[in-house]
Amino acid sequence: MSTTPSGPPVISAQQLSKHYGDFRAVDGISFDVPAGESFGLLGxxxxxxxxxxxxxxxxxxxxxxxLTIMGLDPEEHGPEVRAHLGVVPQQDNLDEELRVRDNLLVYGRYFGLPMSYLRPKADELLEFAQLTDKATAKVDALSGGMKRRLTIARSLINEPKILLLDEPTTGLDPQARHILWDRLFRLKESGVTLILTTHYMDEAEQLCDRLVVVDKGRIMAEGSPAQLIRDHSTREVLELRFGSERNTTVAAELQGIGERLEPLPDRVLIYADDGEAALEQVTSRGLRPITSLVRRSSLEDVFLRLTGRSLVD
Amino acid sequence: MTDPTPARVQETAAPPYRPSAHPPAVSAARARTFGSWYYAEHVLRSMNSYRWTLLASSVGTPVLYLFAMGVGLATLVDRTAAGAFGGVGYLAFLAPALLASATIMTAATEFTYPVMDGFKWRRVYYGPHASPLSTDQIVNGHIIAITARLTATTIIYFLIVAAFGASPSAAGAAAIPVAVLSGLAFGLPLMAYSAGVEEDKGQFALVMRFVVTPMFLFSGTFFPLDTLPVFLRWIGWISPLWHGTELGRALTYGYDVPAWLAVVHVLFLLVLAVIGWRRARTVYARRLGR
Known part of the structure; x- marks a missing residue:
C-alpha cells in the first residue's frame, strides 16, 4: 500500500453481466482497476x-x-486484449506430454515470440518459479504446487503487465501456498497489476490492495481489507464453544454482550472491540464455555456479516 | 543480423542477458497472421515426444498387413481367382485399399481421444485459448498438425507398398495425397462430433466398432464393391474409404475409373472434409467460449 496507483484504469467494468439461461452468474458488477493495483474478487x-x-x-x-482492458473491448479486439494478459486458470492446463521447459517455449510461441527471446526467458522464469532443476522433467512428475508455479511461470512468458489469477492456491498445502504468495508479491512489487479471485480470506489479506466481496453475481462491498473490516466488523471477535448441543440455546443468555452475536452450529461469535472484556462479561453471567478465543476480525467475518454465510462451506 | 555495437546496445537500453518481449500489439498481429501454425507447432512437439511409438506403428502396420493379407492371402486368391481383379494380382488390388484405410484409421484415432483431451481430460485447448490465438486457429492448427502426421504415416506406408511391388503404375505416389484427403474426409466430421462429446461413455469405442470396422470391411477393400448385394453397396457409396480406394486403384495400377466418376470421388471427399471442418469450428467456438 506504499504506492497510490493513478492514471486511467487498465480494467474497467460497468454493469457487467453474464447469464446462462435464467441463471445470472454475474449480475451487473462494476469496478475499475488502476495500473499496478492488486485487486481481488473474494467470494x-x-x-x-x-x-x-x-x-x-x-x-x-x-x-x-x-468492459475494457487497456481501453480495448475484448469482444472486438480479442487477440489484442489477450496479448496484454498473463492468465493463471483455476485448473492447470499444462501439456503433460511436454517437458517443463518446453511448456514455456510452446506457450511463448503463441505470442509470436522468437526462440532467441524465449530460451533465456524460459530459464529465467524457471529460476523465478524455483523449478530450474525440473527443467527437463515431464510435467506429470511435478507436485501440485510445482505445477501451479509452472502455470504462473508460463503466464509470465510474454512479460504481461496484467496478471489474472483464478484461485491461484486452491488445493495447495500451506507451505506451497506461502512460496506462491511470495512469488506473487514480488510480481506486485515489480509493478504488475494483479487481478485475483479467491475464497481464502488470508490470501486476500496478504495480496490485495483492494477487493470486492462478491456473492450471487453481485458486489456486496468494496474496499481495502483493513477498511472492509473496519466498516463491517468490530476490532475483535470472541469465539466461544459450548458444545454443539448448547451453542444455540446459550446464545439467548449472551444477548447484550458486545455489538453483535452470531450463533453458528459449532460455536458462537461475539463481535466486540474488546474481546477480553466481553469474555469477562460472559463469565460474570455464570456461563462456562468449553473453549474461548479472542482474535482480530478478518474478512471471513466481513463476509459472514454481509451474506449470513461463511466463505468455505 | 550483425553484431550489436556498444552504441546499439545503449540505444535499445536492454541488458544483454535479459531480452525483452515485443509489445502486445506485435504479439496480437503475429498471432492473427500465424496463429494456426503456432498451435500446429505445439501439437507436433507433443507428438514428437512419442515419435518412436508412432514410427514403429507406421512401419509395423503396413508390413504386417501386406505380409498377412497381401502375400499370404494373395497367393491363395491369385491361384483360384486369377483375372478377377482387372488383370492385376490380388496384392496390387488390395494395397491402395489398405493404404487409404490405414490413413483413415489413424485419422479416427487422432480426431477422437486427443480432441477429448483438449476439452476435458488435460484441457490442453484452454492454454492457447487464453493466449492471443482464436478458436478457429486452434481448430486449424490441430488439423494442420494431424494432416502432417497423416502425411508422414501415409508416405511410409506407400514406400513399403512400393517395396512389395504393389504399386506398378508410375503415378502411384499420387495415392498418398488421395489417402490423406480420405483421412480428412472421415476425420474432420469426426472431429466435430468429438468436440461435442461432454463425457466419454465409450462413444469413441462405438465409433471404432460400428463405423470404422464395417467401413473397413464393406468399402470394396478386400473385394470389388459390385460383388456385394445391391442392398449393401450403399455402405461403400457413403464411405470415404471406398471413394479414396477407387481413386487410389486408378493411380497405383491404372484401374479404369471414368473421368466423371473420378471427379465425383474427389468432390465427395472434399465436401465431407469441408463440412466437418466448418462444423468443428462452430462446435469449438461454442464449447471454449462458454
Whole structure:
C-alpha cells in the first residue's frame, strides 16, 4: 500500500453481466482497476468470480454491460486484449506430454515470440518459479504446487503487465501456498497489476490492495481489507464453544454482550472491540464455555456479516 | 543480423542477458497472421515426444498387413481367382485399399481421444485459448498438425507398398495425397462430433466398432464393391474409404475409373472434409467460449 496507483484504469467494468439461461452468474458488477493495483474478487464457490475472470480474459462473451482492458473491448479486439494478459486458470492446463521447459517455449510461441527471446526467458522464469532443476522433467512428475508455479511461470512468458489469477492456491498445502504468495508479491512489487479471485480470506489479506466481496453475481462491498473490516466488523471477535448441543440455546443468555452475536452450529461469535472484556462479561453471567478465543476480525467475518454465510462451506 | 555495437546496445537500453518481449500489439498481429501454425507447432512437439511409438506403428502396420493379407492371402486368391481383379494380382488390388484405410484409421484415432483431451481430460485447448490465438486457429492448427502426421504415416506406408511391388503404375505416389484427403474426409466430421462429446461413455469405442470396422470391411477393400448385394453397396457409396480406394486403384495400377466418376470421388471427399471442418469450428467456438 506504499504506492497510490493513478492514471486511467487498465480494467474497467460497468454493469457487467453474464447469464446462462435464467441463471445470472454475474449480475451487473462494476469496478475499475488502476495500473499496478492488486485487486481481488473474494467470494464463495459459484459467486461468479471465475466467470468474471473469463470475461476479463477475453474468452467468454458477456450478456450485457461494458468492459475494457487497456481501453480495448475484448469482444472486438480479442487477440489484442489477450496479448496484454498473463492468465493463471483455476485448473492447470499444462501439456503433460511436454517437458517443463518446453511448456514455456510452446506457450511463448503463441505470442509470436522468437526462440532467441524465449530460451533465456524460459530459464529465467524457471529460476523465478524455483523449478530450474525440473527443467527437463515431464510435467506429470511435478507436485501440485510445482505445477501451479509452472502455470504462473508460463503466464509470465510474454512479460504481461496484467496478471489474472483464478484461485491461484486452491488445493495447495500451506507451505506451497506461502512460496506462491511470495512469488506473487514480488510480481506486485515489480509493478504488475494483479487481478485475483479467491475464497481464502488470508490470501486476500496478504495480496490485495483492494477487493470486492462478491456473492450471487453481485458486489456486496468494496474496499481495502483493513477498511472492509473496519466498516463491517468490530476490532475483535470472541469465539466461544459450548458444545454443539448448547451453542444455540446459550446464545439467548449472551444477548447484550458486545455489538453483535452470531450463533453458528459449532460455536458462537461475539463481535466486540474488546474481546477480553466481553469474555469477562460472559463469565460474570455464570456461563462456562468449553473453549474461548479472542482474535482480530478478518474478512471471513466481513463476509459472514454481509451474506449470513461463511466463505468455505 | 550483425553484431550489436556498444552504441546499439545503449540505444535499445536492454541488458544483454535479459531480452525483452515485443509489445502486445506485435504479439496480437503475429498471432492473427500465424496463429494456426503456432498451435500446429505445439501439437507436433507433443507428438514428437512419442515419435518412436508412432514410427514403429507406421512401419509395423503396413508390413504386417501386406505380409498377412497381401502375400499370404494373395497367393491363395491369385491361384483360384486369377483375372478377377482387372488383370492385376490380388496384392496390387488390395494395397491402395489398405493404404487409404490405414490413413483413415489413424485419422479416427487422432480426431477422437486427443480432441477429448483438449476439452476435458488435460484441457490442453484452454492454454492457447487464453493466449492471443482464436478458436478457429486452434481448430486449424490441430488439423494442420494431424494432416502432417497423416502425411508422414501415409508416405511410409506407400514406400513399403512400393517395396512389395504393389504399386506398378508410375503415378502411384499420387495415392498418398488421395489417402490423406480420405483421412480428412472421415476425420474432420469426426472431429466435430468429438468436440461435442461432454463425457466419454465409450462413444469413441462405438465409433471404432460400428463405423470404422464395417467401413473397413464393406468399402470394396478386400473385394470389388459390385460383388456385394445391391442392398449393401450403399455402405461403400457413403464411405470415404471406398471413394479414396477407387481413386487410389486408378493411380497405383491404372484401374479404369471414368473421368466423371473420378471427379465425383474427389468432390465427395472434399465436401465431407469441408463440412466437418466448418462444423468443428462452430462446435469449438461454442464449447471454449462458454
Amino acid at each position: 464463495p464457490n459459484g459467486a461468479g468470480k471465475s466467470t468474471t475472470m473469463r470475461m476479463i480474459g477475453g474468452v467468454s462473451q458477456r450478456t450485457s454491460g461494458r
